[in-house]
Amino acid sequence: MGTEGDNVRVIGGRYRFEARIGRGGMGVVWRASDTLLGRQVAVKELGLDDSLSEDDARQQRERMLREARAVAQLRHPNIIVVHDVVLHDEHPYIVMELISGGSLADRIARQGPVDATEAARIGLALLGALRVAHAAGVLHRDLKPANVLIEAGTGRVVLTDFGIAQVEGASTLTETGGFVGSPEYTAPERMAGERAGAGADLWSLGVLLVAVLTGESPFRRDSLGGILHAVVYEELRPPAEAEPLLPVIQGLLQREPARRMPLDEAERLLRAYIATGATPQPAVPYAADALRPTYTPTRYDVPPAARRGRSPRVLLVAAALVAAVAGAAIAIAVLLSQQGTGDNAPPGSPGSSSRRPSGSASSASPSPTPTVTVTRRETRTETPRASAPSGYRIADDPGGFRLAVPKGFRREVDGPRVFYLSPGDTFRIGIKVTDTVGGGPGEAQRKSAADGPKNNPGYRAGKVTDTTHDGRAAALWEFTWNGFSAAEGARHTVDLCWEQGGRMYDVWVSAPVGEAGRGRAHFDAAVDTFVPSAGD
Known part of the structure; x- marks a missing residue:
């Protein structure tokens, strides 16, 4: 049902590829024409691990398709619309709406950080998207500026690239293969090899808020090991630009998932900031476990497990993860800011x-x-x-x-x-x-x-x-x-x-x-x- 030749590829008998427009954590994104309905769409071609056995490859395809179909059921103005899921020549494809406009990462790279009101607007939109996804049992697992689109003309915030999303309770690539995601935005429980729930997406949102307010992730380091150490151990103190939204950021960036600010509370505080220009104190005080209002330089001496309340097992798992991730292909969105008397x-x-x-x-x-x-x-x-x-x-x-x-x-x-x-x-x-x-x-x-x-x-x-x-x-x-x-x-x-x-x-x-x-x-x-x- 597909044709390929003269640089033209058609899948599903109707989606004609036109140009590659991006690359996500798990595949390539193409601009395509839906010849049946006469509209432009985006098609994500999910990559498969060709080192797997035939049986394992089949299971991976089934898992990808199952999770893609779960995402296709999500309906929210701030979630990318999935039109179709296609299996063509044993490769899975996700057909999505085509958003006119670049990513949030592109916007920051071109225009610099946003102000607190815009950051709160973006955060509120993403919380709405996560609410619907989590209610359906879908975890995004790769929330970062590169996976957030800003629609030209309307400013609509659209969460995209659910390519590594997880349906709660299902076996995923993380458990069966290697680490997947962007380490700078990944929650410490995932970095430490622990099973992660919806709170991991909220941690990623907290990192994203700091990044859009300052221009870069607070966990930006020169090496994967440095990123892992920063996420799991270092005491981070965000710069002055983050202070207007600090109660939200501090609540979201609690290392212990059980102590992390819940979605409803983060939504309430961001709404209040947009309405009044001030962020009220959260209903439950959040100690500065991970954050304080000022920045502290990186501590490279690893603290004892007891200092951060983590077990020796976590230390061993985290160390093993560094070795595992170092050999994997990981997309890290890099927003470099700057550095002279x-x-x-x-x-x-x-x-x-x-x-x-x-x-x-x-x-x-x-x-x-x-x-x-x-x-x-x-x-x-x-x-x-x-x-x-x-x-x-x-x-x-x-x-x-x-x-x-x-x-x-x-x-x-x-x-x-x-x-x-x-x-x-x-x-x-x-x-x-x-x-x-x-x-x-x-x-x-x-x-x-x-x-x-x-x-x-x-x-x-x-x-x-x-x-x-x-x-x-x-x-x-x-x-x-x-x-x-x-x-x-x-x-x-x-x-x-x-x-x-x-x-x-x-x-x-x-x-x-x-x-x-x-x-x-x-x-x-x-x-x-x-x-x-x-x-x-």
């Missing part, structure tokens, strides 16, 4: 005592950067510094300190500043140690910010935030600038300054705006492992 200028740049050309180039255009506040503990407790994370090494610097820097970075000195530079100077880690100054770190950073336009061409979006670092007074300075040449391109800098033992320590990282996610990881690793040779 008069003090961050590399050797050879304006304001430096020597001159050397920079080998960096970036074609990425600037995009908004999350404003973060580096805070750890408000008490003066000494915490042993972590060892270097994967891909880094501990540098025992002759300048009287040690810190983690990426492997392959070279050390250079320019006056009082020490630099660790990547090949081509694309990433720059800078450290400066001086005597304390009157007014402390805040005044020092504000003075540097005032000199920003003089020292950093195209200086913009500068912000200094007073904070603490290991209980000590500190100040965080972030800004975007144009780089020292057109070839270098726009850059973003994150700079933390604090006092310790009668000395002023300043650590910063400068990176191209399009590589800010990696720059942030380098900053986190440097600050989190930094130890001066003299105690305080």
Whole structure:
């Protein structure tokens, strides 16, 4: 009943493929014509694991078709309409409505993060979609910006790509094969190999809300192991942009599923925010188990199981999952935000005592950067510094300190500043140690910010935030600038300054705006492992 030839393919006797328009977690999406009804549709061609035996492949097809048919029964304005399910040449296909407009991920990449009101609108629409899906026993399992469409002209929010959805109680690919989904948006119970229910989709929605408000997932890391560690263990403190919806986000991002905010409560709070511009406190207080209002750098030393209330079995399962996932094909939607100070200028740049050309180039255009506040503990407790994370090494610097820097970075000195530079100077880690100054770190950073336009061409979006670092007074300075040449391109800098033992320590990282996610990881690793040779 199908034809294929002259680059034309027809399935089900009526759906004529025209062009590939996307790729989802489990297959390829095509624009097609429904020749029977004369309309445009989207057809998802579900991929099969060709390493399976004939019997296993048949079971996989049956499972996919069964779950696709369950999704086809869902009716909600914020759920993609499934028109048909077709088995053609032993391959399953899902025929869906064709939405005119890009994904939420595309929108953020082009226009940057959304404001709190729009985020609440998107969240409310997705909660409505999840309510209907969960009532029908369907779990989405891959809720992320790339799987949310925004219809052009109407702004309708449409949840799509149920390609890895699970019908509750059914055996799924996760149980029979390997991990499926996008780790940055995956609930910790799934990452730890535990059986997950509807609450896992609510966790993903909490991550999505942070991502649309700030421009990237709060669990964005450079490696799969880093993502897993962040999701399961790290204490995350979202940036200021997330604060208007913080009661909802904090409730959804509770690591223990039983403590997670229920759908009805999240819906009530988002409706209240849209109506009043303020989010009321939830009916049940949610402790900051996973979240606080400010960001804390990544802790790379894995805490004991008891610290997070998880069993040793979970630790073993999670470790095994890293190995399993590393060998699987996983689609991770990457939204990189950004990362430059008069003090961050590399050797050879304006304001430096020597001159050397920079080998960096970036074609990425600037995009908004999350404003973060580096805070750890408000008490003066000494915490042993972590060892270097994967891909880094501990540098025992002759300048009287040690810190983690990426492997392959070279050390250079320019006056009082020490630099660790990547090949081509694309990433720059800078450290400066001086005597304390009157007014402390805040005044020092504000003075540097005032000199920003003089020292950093195209200086913009500068912000200094007073904070603490290991209980000590500190100040965080972030800004975007144009780089020292057109070839270098726009850059973003994150700079933390604090006092310790009668000395002023300043650590910063400068990176191209399009590589800010990696720059942030380098900053986190440097600050989190930094130890001066003299105690305080």
